[in-house]
Amino acid sequence: MKKSRDLTSSDDHPESTQPGLGLNVFMVDWNALPTIQPHGIGIDGISDKAEDISISVVGCIDHHEDEGFISKHSIPQLETETFAEPQCIQTGVGSCTSIIVRELRNRGWWEGCNSSTIDGTAKEISHGETRDSNTQDTVYESQAAQLALAAILADTANMTAESKVSDVDREAVAFLENKINQCTSISWDRDAFYTCIMNAKSSSVDFLTVDETLGRDYKEWVDPVRPGHNVKIGICSVVKPLSWLFEKCGSENPEKSCNEAAFFKSLEAFSLARDLDVVAIMTAFSALPEDEFQRELVVTILNDEYSSKLEDFKNVAITDLGIEEGLLNQEDIKDLGKIAGNSRIWRQCDVTKSRKQVAPLMRKIFTGGN
Known part of the structure; x- marks a missing residue:
């Protein structure tokens, strides 16, 4: 496996005699590492607390304004066909989780029924395969879908913030709700779920x-x-x-x-x-x-x-x-x-x-x- 470019080096710590430690960083929901003096580029609480931390950015998924950090340092591809790090910074998407869901689906890492969105409501399209709606896998997958959906709904005010909601968000919600509805043991109510999320967030x-x-x-x-x-x-x-x-x-x-x-x-x-x-x-x-x-x-x-x-x-x-x-x-x-x-x-x-x-x-x- 080829190591991606180091963004800090042992030269930043000339007094250290300890061997350097390589730290691969996959940036999610941000796209620029901070500058921490005197260590150079790093992560607060990690590279400024330990000696000879050599940080390598190996991927980035974000929906904030592109600060040019990723393009400046570039991310070399690893020497493997099984994983190619995404370099996806896409503004105009309400939730970074929506982009993550899309990337997982595009790579075939989260398979399932196709879905479309009509008036904001997820509609299931037959995928030619029947599944037991309450298998352990289906239950776990439904729980994972709810976890992902929680972030999207919180970021988009339950998909009502028109200036934030994009097609990427709509497609992610449709896909996730289909995953939830596959598990018939769950009584799904998006509005009630959103209320629970916001109550938990407020009391956190x-x-x-x-x-x-x-x-x-x-x-x-x-x-x-x-x-x-x-x-x-x-x-x-x-x-x-x-x-x-x-x-x-x-x-x-x-x-x-x-x-x-x-x-x-x-x-x-x-x-x-x-x-x-x-x-x-x-x-x-x-x-x-x-x-x-x-x-x-x-x-x-x-x-x-x-x-x-x-x-x-x-x-x-x-x-x-x-x-x-x-x-x-x-x-x-x-x-x-x-x-x-x-x-x-x-x-x-x-x-x-x-x-x-x-x-x-x-x-x-x-x-x-x-």
Whole structure:
């Protein structure tokens, strides 16, 4: 088997006397490894904690904006006919899982009845083979299909987010629902299943600390601003409203005068530990009594060099994200310290825009369009 190109080398660790360790990485739902100093390109928590980790990217399936990392480093094919790593970065697809399902089917690794989609409903087409609907294999396959479907439905709001749903998503859902319906011991109800998923997602942070909540679904980018100088941007996605996060911060920091002050203390500690210049929190939740899906957005400047960019971001985001005054305005938080004074809190009215859209917008503004 031919090893794919190493993206780090033992030259990055001249003091080490231990033999190098090769680590093959298959990237799913992202397409660029971060730069970790002083180790070069790597994976946080792995290549920066152990000596002489040599990382090789052997495949990538993603639906985010192509950052050019894969094409720059290229992925040589392995010397085997049984496996050819996919290099698939396809934007405009609601869920990365939909692409994975397609790739598995194209390679013959997940066979089954063909399916078509009519008005969003999966219709089974005869495949010329009868199967016992409750064999162990069928039950396991149905469970695997439900697991895959959970991710797709969560990403596409139960296939109702028209701006996100693509034909790739529709075909994957049709295929997976056919797999589920082959098992007659399962009473399938997609809407009820989706409700269970969202309830589980919402309660998944209940017993985490504030730091764990912010870091649970966190991504960061290091982008060049000018020669020899980068900006580091982090975005936290949280499945609860800011009001909930304020209360959690207050319970962990009872010495603070109010929950809001505790929140900015926690956010500052989280950001400084990651050496961030800019940090954002995106909340996404359903609010009673009508279960209306809502989003909020917090943007905080940690490095004064980028303070002027905050107003630039606001002006663009008013149109692109539909932001408006949120839970707290600037007057509410200006006396809570420097971090609060360098923060803005908005309600994001265009709830179709997730981190996939917000991150590129922030990166463009804070790098000056570089």
